[in-house]
Amino acid sequence: MTRTPDPGHLAPLLEIRDLHASVEGKEILRGVSLSVNAGEVHAVMGPNGSGKSTLAQVLAGHPAYQVTSGSVRYDGKDLLELDPEERAREGVFLAFQYPVAIRGITNSYFLRSAVNAIRKHKGEPELDPLDFLQVLEDKLKAIGWDDSFMNRAVNEGFSGGEKKRNEILQLAVLEPRLAILDETDSGLDIDALKTVAEAVNALRSPQRAFVVVTHYQRLLNYIIPDFVHVLAEGRIVKSGGKQLAFELEEKGYDWVRPEGAGVAAP
Amino acid sequence: MTAHFVGEYEGFAGNGAAGAPSWLRELRERGIARFTEVGFPSTRQEAWRFTNVQPIAETPFTLSSARWEVGRVPAGVVVAPLREAIERWPDLVRAHLARHAQPDASPFTALSTAFLADGMLVHVRARTVVAEPLHLTFRIPAGVARPMAHPRLLVVVEREAQLKLVEAYEAATPAGPSLTNAVTEVVLDDGAQLEICREQREGERSFHVATSQSRQGRDSRLVFTTVALGGALTRHDINAVLDGTGAYLILNGLSVLGGRQHVDHHTTIEHAQPHGESHEYFNGVFDGESRGVFNGRIIVRPGAQRTDSKQTNNNLLLSDSARADSQPQLEIYADDVKCTHGSTVGPLDETALFYLKSRGIGATEARGLLTYGFGADILDRVAIPGARNRLDQQIRHRLGVPDPETGAA
Numbered sequence: 001m002t003r004t005p006d007p008g009h010l011a012p013l014l015e016i017r018d019l020h021a022s023v024e025g026k027e028i029l030r031g032v033s034l035s036v037n038a039g040e041v042h043a044v045m046g047p048n049g050s051g052k053s054t055l056a057q058v059l060a061g062h063p064a065y066q067v068t069s070g071s072v073r074y075d076g077k078d079l080l081e082l083d084p085e086e087r088a089r090e091g092v093f094l095a096f097q098y099p100v101a102i103r104g105i106t107n108s109y110f111l112r113s114a115v116n117a118i119r120k121h122k123g124e125p126e127l128d129p130l131d132f133l134q135v136l137e138d139k140l141k142a143i144g145w146d147d148s149f150m151n152r153a154v155n156e157g158f159s160g161g162e163k164k165r166n167e168i169l170q171l172a173v174l175e176p177r178l179a180i181l182d183e184t185d186s187g188l189d190i191d192a193l194k195t196v197a198e199a200v201n202a203l204r205s206p207q208r209a210f211v212v213v214t215h216y217q218r219l220l221n222y223i224i225p226d227f228v229h230v231l232a233e234g235r236i237v238k239s240g241g242k243q244l245a246f247e248l249e250e251k252g253y254d255w256v257r258p259e260g261a262g263v264a265a266p
Numbered sequence: 267m268t269a270h271f272v273g274e275y276e277g278f279a280g281n282g283a284a285g286a287p288s289w290l291r292e293l294r295e296r297g298i299a300r301f302t303e304v305g306f307p308s309t310r311q312e313a314w315r316f317t318n319v320q321p322i323a324e325t326p327f328t329l330s331s332a333r334w335e336v337g338r339v340p341a342g343v344v345v346a347p348l349r350e351a352i353e354r355w356p357d358l359v360r361a362h363l364a365r366h367a368q369p370d371a372s373p374f375t376a377l378s379t380a381f382l383a384d385g386m387l388v389h390v391r392a393r394t395v396v397a398e399p400l401h402l403t404f405r406i407p408a409g410v411a412r413p414m415a416h417p418r419l420l421v422v423v424e425r426e427a428q429l430k431l432v433e434a435y436e437a438a439t440p441a442g443p444s445l446t447n448a449v450t451e452v453v454l455d456d457g458a459q460l461e462i463c464r465e466q467r468e469g470e471r472s473f474h475v476a477t478s479q480s481r482q483g484r485d486s487r488l489v490f491t492t493v494a495l496g497g498a499l500t501r502h503d504i505n506a507v508l509d510g511t512g513a514y515l516i517l518n519g520l521s522v523l524g525g526r527q528h529v530d531h532h533t534t535i536e537h538a539q540p541h542g543e544s545h546e547y548f549n550g551v552f553d554g555e556s557r558g559v560f561n562g563r564i565i566v567r568p569g570a571q572r573t574d575s576k577q578t579n580n581n582l583l584l585s586d587s588a589r590a591d592s593q594p595q596l597e598i599y600a601d602d603v604k605c606t607h608g609s610t611v612g613p614l615d616e617t618a619l620f621y622l623k624s625r626g627i628g629a630t631e632a633r634g635l636l637t638y639g640f641g642a643d644i645l646d647r648v649a650i651p652g653a654r655n656r657l658d659q660q661i662r663h664r665l666g667v668p669d670p671e672t673g674a675a
Contacts, residue, residue, distance in 0.1 A: 060624050063616070088626035100621040104639030104646065113635065114625035121626070153639070153646075170625065 011076060013038045013209050014059075014178055019070035020234075021058045028054040030234035031070070038177065039206040043220055043245060044213045046231035047253040052213045053097060055231065056182040059211075060094035061087050074178065088114075089121035093176030095167035097183040102154040107166065108136065110154045111173055118174060139172045143199040161192035168199045179203070180211045185219035197222030217249035230256045267323040268305045272298060274329045274414075275380050287352065289360060290382065297369045297379030304373050313372075316559040316591055317501050317530040322473050327445050330406050330413030332384035337401030342394040343429060345402075348385035348418060359387065363420055366451040367479040372503060374475045378416045378449040385418030388431065392424040392455070399430035399650045406438035406446065413438060414445035421450065425483075426457040430650050433462055437469040437496065444472045452480035454488055456510060461489040463653040467496040467660070470525070474500045484510030484539075491518040491648050493657055494529050495664065504533040508542040508570075519548035520644040522664055523556035530559040535577075537570040537603075546577040549644050551637060551665075552588035562607065563595040570600050577607040582614065582640050638667040 014036040021029040028051045036042050046052050058065045059072065061084035072079040079087060102110065115135070116126040127135065140147055145165065155163050164184055171179050181200070185193055200223050204210070212223060220228070220242065228244040229236045230253070238244065238256045248256070275298045279291075286294075306323040307314040339345050352359050369379040390396055404417045423429050438444035446468065454460055468474055474497040482488055494500050506515050521529045535544045550558040560579045581590035592609035614636050622632035641661045648654040662669060 062620055083629075084620060084623040085626055085628050085632075088624055094624055096621065096624075100615075100618045102618055102621070102636065102639055104642030104644075105635055110622075110625075110635075113627055113631065114622075117626040117628060117631070153643075174625065 011073065012036055013075060014211075015073040017071045019055075019058070019072060020068045021054060021065050022068055023054065023065050027068070028065075028234055029058065032231070032234070032236055034229065034236060036178070036209045036211060038209050040227065041204065041210040041212060041223065041225045043225035043228045044211060044231055044236075045215070045217070045228060045245065045248055048215065050231045051234045052215070052231050053182055056094055056097075056180045056211070056213050059180055060084060060092065085117070088174070088176075089118050091177035093171055093174055093179045095164075095171060095179065095181045095184050097186060099155045099158075099163040099167055101156045101158070103156055105154050106151050107154050108132070108150040111136070111170060114170070114174060136173065139169070143168070143172050143202050145169065145199070160187040161189070164188060164192070164196055165199075168196055172199065172203055177207060178209050178211070180213065182213045183215065184212070185214055185216060193219065194222060217245045220245045232256060268302060270326050271377065272302055274327070278329055278381060278383075286383075287356070290352065293364055293369075294380050294382055297376045297382065300369045300376035301373055301380055304376070307373055313532060313561075316557075317499070317528065319475075319499075319501070321499065322445060322475070325412060325443055325445070327412050327414035327443075328410040329381065330410050330415050332415040332417050333405050333407045334384070334386050334417065335403040335405065336386070337403070337432075338398070340396050340398035340400060342390060342396040343400055344387070344389040345400065346387050348387055348420070349383070351387035351420075355387070355389075358389065358422065359420065362422060362451060362453055364451075366453065366481050367449050367477050367505075371479075371505075372477065374447050374501075375449055375477050378418065378447050378477075381416040382418055384415060385420065388419065388421045388429070390423045390427040390429045393426045394424075395428040396430070399432055399652065401432045401434070403434040403436055404446070404448070405436045406444055412443050414447065417446065417448045419448075419450040421452045421460070421462075423454050423458040423460045425455040427455075428459040430461045431463070432465065432650060432653050434465040435468060435474065437467065438472060441469040442471055444469070446472065446474045446476075448474070448476040450476070450478045452478065452488070454480070454482045454486035456483040457485050458483065459487045461649055462491070463648050463650050463657075464490070464492040465653070465657065466492070466494045466500065466502075469496060470498060472497050474502075476501070477503045477505065480506045482506070482508050482510060482513040482515065485512040485514075486510060487514045489516040489518075489647075489649065491520075491644070492531075493519075493644075494521040494523070494531075495660060496527075497529075498527060500527075500529040502529075502531050504531065505536070506534070506544070507536045507538055508544065509538045511539045512541045513539065514542070515544040516647065517544065517546040518644050518647045520641055521550040521552075521558055522641060522661055523551070523558065524553040524664075525556060526554065527556045528559075529557075530561075532561045532563075534563040534565065535575065536565045536567065537573040537575065538567045540569065540571045540573070542570060543574045544576070546575075547644060547647065548579045549640055550579075550581040550590055551584065551640055552581065552590055553584040555585070555587040557588070558590040560591070560609070561593045561595065564597070564605060564607070566598045566600050566603050566605065568599045571602040573600065573603040573605070575603070575605045579609040580640070581609070581611040582637065583612060584614075584637065634665055634667040637665050638662060641665070
């Protein structure tokens, strides 16, 4: 057997180049470029309306957003060519800012359907309910949670905190290679925030990358990023280490406005 | 168009029905007189605006015998054919039969009263708790072409007694045009508890018209779930009267239709006494060119203070040609009440579809799951275990959604 170099190990896991995207004809992303390697945690911060959530949704393939130019490579593939379900099966996961309630479908049935769709794609045998229960118990134990909401309908009547926890539980069970957290901290009190952050930290690994989209620095006290990027008016205007998050907390977002945006830098 | 049905009645009255007691014969006469007077309803009448019964009126149906199959009878409940019940417990039957579902309530109730013969009495004595569910299945047997039957059920649950009942209507054999015109009267005395699961899955060419009429006493509790899966045309009037302080009603409905099927649910919940509570949840799933009608009327009588009434009707349209109409009607004559209603009609939620896809679930499976969830939302409210599971399987089969336990489609 001859060994051929695997380009996936040389190139970044995620490579976004000059990405432009619009919703209902309005351009939101205006040239985003970002490289993320396996094992890294990148925080994307920015004021409201800067395009943070749009970036997250575009990466997951939300049909309401049109990519007008630019490219996204993921694991050597053209991500933008894939349907949302194909992206998920290839290991892309979006933790929703507003998780959707689904009547009549229990959390455990939903999760098993998702796990089996991914396993099938990988050519692995599907899990029966008993096998799945075992996997679920192991995952719950790993992140220190109980199974109290597994037999309730997906997100139906869940509190804000329960919905966010449920997103992280899905992340734990589906084992993505690229996890995008969209404002996972919004609406959480400090205890719930810590619980969620601890679970995310337990899921960090050299094979997995995180893109953490957040408005506030608060979350980054608990999920320590390797890189921080500031998104403003659809572009990344500043990148740095975790220290950048503290600067933003202190000075606000005004000093990192893009050039030509009409606000003078101090 | 009424002449044919009156002719059928004359044959029936002069022949098979002769042995009945005089009060019953008089009742039947009242029924046919009323039917002759009003005839079949037309779409010009508000209550029948969306449901055209012309195909029923124009079909020369022949009165058929009717078959009630009674499952294992659990201890504590009396189940008897009406003929026998009339002889053995005349006072009980006379006190209730056709008293709650009056012949003049609808032309079809009038017709049912005229042909009153094929029925069952279900009776639970005071303070008797029947643990196991009772199954009653109605079927029109093979025999005549274009059969019609008028099955009648009288369910009396006395003071503080409890019962679970499955009331099923199956396809006529052989498949062809048929008319089932069913009337069920349900009486709950003070403190009684009753759960009914009504299942209707008739053939592609069958017509099903029904009235379910309940009267609840003080602190009684009724859970009534109706599931409509079959039939070319189904019209079901559900009239619930909460006639005792603190009466509690849960009314659930689910329709899963395709092809050119039509279903019309007219529900009336009447709060006649204070402190009553009613929760109504109706979901409909409509594919092909099928059509759903929901009319939900809530009446709060003067003096029925502290009434708490909630109504929800959600309709899922799986094709561009399917249609659903939803009409809430609130008539409130008391001032200290809480009444809410809400309805939706539309296709599958795109955001929910994206959510499922973003977890790796394919488009077809995601659609199936969301659709099934729409039905399961109602079935999850059925507390009769066997009934819930059987309906779950039928709905999954209809929608092509795999079994959550075995994974089999």
